[in-house]
Amino acid sequence: MALPPAVELRRRNRAALLQQLHRHGPQTRAALTEALGLNRSTIGALATELAESGHIEETTGQSTGSAGRPSTLVACVPQSITVAAVEIRADRLRFALVGLGGEVLERSETALDEGADPMTAVSVITGGTAAASAEAVAAVPGLVDEGTVAHSTELGWIDRDAAADLEAATGREWQVVDTATAAAVGEWTRGDARDSRKLLYLHGGRGLTAGLVIEGRAQRGGSIQLGHIVVEPGGRECACGLRGCLEAEMEAFGFGEDFETTTLAAGMGDAAARDRLRRFGEDLGWALGAVVTATGPDEILFGGWLRELYLSTAAPVRSALAETTLPHLRSKLRLRTPVLGDEGALIGAAETGFAALFDQMR
Structure with a gap:
């Protein structure tokens, strides 16, 4: 009525x-x-x-x-409305209880054993606070749609109903968003990206994902599998079954761990390391060309280990992007790094919950 x-x-x-x-x-x-x-x-x-x-x-x-x-x-009054937010990664789980106004009331982190299912850990780390919160939101690396993780290189999940599994573990409903989208929401609401109408956030973990938000709001279909855009047809075999995917060509699963070694060697004059970084920058730029053409963002943020890759290879990234996008799309495009760093996804997960609450109040 x-x-x-x-x-x-x-x-x-x-x-x-x-x-x-x-x-x-x-x-x-x-x-x-x-x-x-x-x-x-x-x-x-x-x-x-x-x-x-x-x-x-x-x-x-x-x-x-x-x-x-x-x-x-x-x-x-922060305690009057709270949102429980978790960020699930392959090796760790982070939790924050955020109150109205954005104040973090509780925070904790726990390591996960290799291959361990994080759902039980979510129940333990959130305790009774998740059940008592007005909303609960989980950020998960991968391609996410309506609570289902269609594909996650980092977690090894395919078509997992993460929302249902979280509810079974904790006794309450959860929203599920991909890590990159959550980080984009965080940068728009609590970072310095509010002037962006369409904000594209790239996340480098054990896989490569991207998230698109429009005026700070997550969109269905805005979760993008950046790592499985083919940049080298017939190239390296990827774990997904395709060949020449960005993740395979950049050796993304292990590259995040040895990135510092590679950049240090490049800085000391190692020609092979310099060539590797340049090639990875070009591959990233070519993959971005497809995403920019499809989505038309006005700002791109490079998060996770892609932050350091972009800072080291901005020229080849921009050059490859220019070769694969229309002038009117790249003329308004800003490329930079996020200000919230690793906090972006957790903050954005909480802000996604508050956005849903404000919608319900109207």
Whole structure:
């Protein structure tokens, strides 16, 4: 049954005010009035209602040094809404309990034995906090669609219903996103990529993945298997059964571990190491050409060990990309490294959960 228009509008305004505070931090009522385009009385009524429900509190801000009392700030109460976020990798599991406003309330990490199934570890590391949280989100390296991991080089999963397995292990529903998409969401919400309308994040782990977000939101179909774009037809045999995949040509499964050795040797004049890096940079650029043509991003971030590869091979990456994309697509394209580093995926998983919550509130 549809809600009365006045009630519906109040719900939307309430969600908008909470989302504004969650993303941008404590603000005065005057700032909220300007940011949301609502009148002062509406902001006052919403603030009172949310304070009574325990979601926000009003505190005295710092004085600016001018005459008069310090401004009163409206701020989130972190414990009022929490999201449980986990990042699953082949060798470790990371967990964060994040409160409204983005404050990390709990954090832990545990190592995983080689080949171990992480689902039991998720239940242990999250304890009762996952069940008590408003949302739970897992970031997993690979191609993900609606909770199913279609393919993950790093984890060795094919068509695994990770959402169902997580629910069975913890007793609650989970959203599942790929690591690259989660990191892209994190960079857009808590990093410095907010000016990007279409943000493409590349992640280098034991496989190569990419995630596309539009205005900070994960999209169905935005999980991309970067590592299985063929860059050398008839080339090296890949574990997926194809030949000449980017992962196979770059020897990605082991390259992340010995990257530092390779770059050090290249820096000391080792011609073979320099040639290896140049070739990998070109392969990455050619694969990116296909992705850029298909998705049209305005910014690309290189994460995981691809960050260091890009910093070492920016010229061949850009050159190969220029050879495989239309001028109007690359003219607006920015290439750089992320600011959140390894924290991006975990932060983005939590922010994916909060985005779902705000949608439900409307």
